[in-house]
Amino acid sequence: MQTVAVxxxxxTGLSPSRGDRATEIAVILLRDGEIVDRYQSLMNAGRRIPSQVVSLTGITNDMVADAPAASKVMSEAARFVGRYPVVAHNAGFDRRFWQAELGLLDIEANQHFACTMLTSRRIYPHAQNHRLSTLVNMLQLPVTGRAHRAMADAEMTAHLWHRLQHDIARTYGVRQVDYALIARVQATSSAKVPTLLRSLGEA
Known part of the structure; x- marks a missing residue:
């Protein structure tokens, strides 16, 4: 059985290189499609949340003011993730903040990241777009809470990850759709993905 950390x-914004900081993190441990553990917390990084971000997420400056320090939360999150490979939707974004926040604490952040957005572009090229909410609606996955809150988005990403595994296996006859295979799919050009997966299904 394989476990991944979703x-x-x-x-507060789009780029840690411009001083943006994390306000909330959620991590789900997913084992063969089943959620086996969760970690979630708001965090106070001493950075004000712009009003447009408050409107998007519903996370207010008052909520963050009462939250644990970012150093405490990120230390706990790093221990929770451990050596598990990580999954995220638009993983480049989450990886930048993961590395930046842990870098401030001198904690190694060398986990591998797989991206459900990149993989969805290759497996569902017909989708209107590849935002998480669009894919959840298209695939009729469970809507687990308000979008742009960390736990709800992590849960919906976990459902999407499992659905990608299922659809690759069913469509191409691949018996083992594991983390390494999906990482390979996301790194392969869209035009070449069907050939790659058919070859694995025939193997």
């Missing part, structure tokens, strides 16, 4: 951040 991760989602909410933040």
């Amino acid at each position: 991760l989602d951040f909410e933040t």
